[in-house]
Amino acid sequence: MSFLSQSDPEIFDAIECEKKHQKESVNLIASENYASRAVLEAQGSFLTYKYAEGYPGRRWYGGCINMDVIENLAINRAKELFKAEHANVQPHSGSQANMAAYFTLINYGDVVMAMDLPHGGHLTHGSPITFSGRTYKFVHYHVSRETERIDFTEIEKLAKECHPKLIVAGYSAYPRIIDFERFKRLADSVGAKFMVDMAHIAGIVAAGLHPSPVPYADVVTMTTHKTLRGTSGGLILCKKELAKELDSAVFPEAQGKAHMHAVAAKAVTLHEAMQPSFVEYQKKVLENARTLAAELLKQGMRLVSGGTDNHLMLVDLTPTGLTGVQVEKALDAAGIIANHNAIPFDSRPPLKTSGVRFGTPAATTRGLGTEEMKKIGALIVQVIKNVDNEKVIEEAKQEVAQICRRFPVPGIDD
Numbered sequence: 001m002s003f004l005s006q007s008d009p010e011i012f013d014a015i016e017c018e019k020k021h022q023k024e025s026v027n028l029i030a031s032e033n034y035a036s037r038a039v040l041e042a043q044g045s046f047l048t049y050k051y052a053e054g055y056p057g058r059r060w061y062g063g064c065i066n067m068d069v070i071e072n073l074a075i076n077r078a079k080e081l082f083k084a085e086h087a088n089v090q091p092h093s094g095s096q097a098n099m100a101a102y103f104t105l106i107n108y109g110d111v112v113m114a115m116d117l118p119h120g121g122h123l124t125h126g127s128p129i130t131f132s133g134r135t136y137k138f139v140h141y142h143v144s145r146e147t148e149r150i151d152f153t154e155i156e157k158l159a160k161e162c163h164p165k166l167i168v169a170g171y172s173a174y175p176r177i178i179d180f181e182r183f184k185r186l187a188d189s190v191g192a193k194f195m196v197d198m199a200h201i202a203g204i205v206a207a208g209l210h211p212s213p214v215p216y217a218d219v220v221t222m223t224t225h226k227t228l229r230g231t232s233g234g235l236i237l238c239k240k241e242l243a244k245e246l247d248s249a250v251f252p253e254a255q256g257k258a259h260m261h262a263v264a265a266k267a268v269t270l271h272e273a274m275q276p277s278f279v280e281y282q283k284k285v286l287e288n289a290r291t292l293a294a295e296l297l298k299q300g301m302r303l304v305s306g307g308t309d310n311h312l313m314l315v316d317l318t319p320t321g322l323t324g325v326q327v328e329k330a331l332d333a334a335g336i337i338a339n340h341n342a343i344p345f346d347s348r349p350p351l352k353t354s355g356v357r358f359g360t361p362a363a364t365t366r367g368l369g370t371e372e373m374k375k376i377g378a379l380i381v382q383v384i385k386n387v388d389n390e391k392v393i394e395e396a397k398q399e400v401a402q403i404c405r406r407f408p409v410p411g412i413d414d
């Protein structure tokens with residue numbers, strides 16, 4: 001950091017403040033994680049200079065010989081790890097990956113079915129404030145009011161009525177196992193293609209701890225920075241027949257220059273995800289999530305669907321009368337970082353919400369275990385019950401800081 005402190009003290013100072021913030025707080029944002037030093041080294045490398053439009057062996061620029069080596073490693077590792085026929089490692093983000101997937105699978109104006117945003121869907125699954133909602137006719141399905149799990153009865157009914165060209169599964173705030181096989185049968189029965197956006201659960205799938213969508217879906221998109229534990233980026237898998245179309249949908253249709261530093265970082269991320277230690281890590285992520293959920297329940301909180309099968313959970317704050325934003329702020333003050341989140345059938349607007357989402361991937365990477373999760377669960381509930389009590393929040397903050405001091409932050413302290 002010495003170069004930055006000399007040349008740009010303002011940015012340097014802000015980064016130093018964020019380091020302190022990260023060290024002193026517990027990160028329970030379900031979509032975040034800490035990448036390894038090796039991944040950060042690749043991501044921060046000079047590879048960012050190189051123009052490598054196109055794909056290995058067919059580039060639009062000279063001097064790509066080493067870029068081909070890097071990208072081929074990333075592609076082959078992705079195919080091996082996820083047992084996929086084809087991989088594209090260039091998407092700049094999960095949203096870009098979804099854009100390219102739609103370009104591959106459907107035409108402008110086509111009908112697509114996906115989960116409604118407040119029920120766990122993503123903005124790029126048809127929200128009118130994104131390209132997806134403006135480009136395609138999205139029909140949204142929901143979770144059932146009783147079980148708060150995917151409502152296949154509704155999906156079947158909707159699919160028969162609206163004749164979708166594509167059905168999308170995969171979510172941002174759904175705490176349960178997804179039955180991809182059932183989705184595939186349903187898609188086949190109405191002649192629709194099937195896409196899975198496993199942005200959140202890619203790491204759990206890689207570890208074999210959640211059923212893989214790869215045998216069932218025409219296209220699978222993901223992010224590399226959530227449970228997969230790399231730096232920011234997207235990745236797409238597909239069947240051989242779609243390979244050519246998918247590659248041209250990513251470049252040149254959706255994106256230009258490949259970010260070769262990011263492609264190298266993805267290759268390193270995938271290599272790490274192929275190690276036995278990665279499976280152990282994902283087991284701990286799930287164990288920590290179950291432990292945190294159990295503690296929240298024990299302390300009287302209501303969880304959407306009653307618990308979790310994966311790395312995340314949603315607390316329904318309705319019984320407390322508080323909004324998600326109020327709780328997010330109070331937790332922030334106590335050094336517990338989480339995000340407000342809509343819950344299914346939420347009566348509050350998206351900028352307030354009745355829910356707060358917790359996830360364990362980042363805290364688990366940092367080394368926190370079930371003992372710490374129990375403690376943090378109890379602190380979360382104390383804060384929720386005392387959002388206006390500065391003394392309680394200050395005490396919680398001290399306890400959080402004490403836990404944090406025992407666990408160095410990867411990429412910061414190492």
Ligand SMILES: *Cc1c(COP(=O)(O)O)cnc(C)c1O
Binds near residue numbers: 098121
């Ligand atoms: C996070 C997420 C994305 C988007 O990823 P970005 O990299 O933020 O664009 C897409 N789909 C789902 C389901 C997600 O959870």
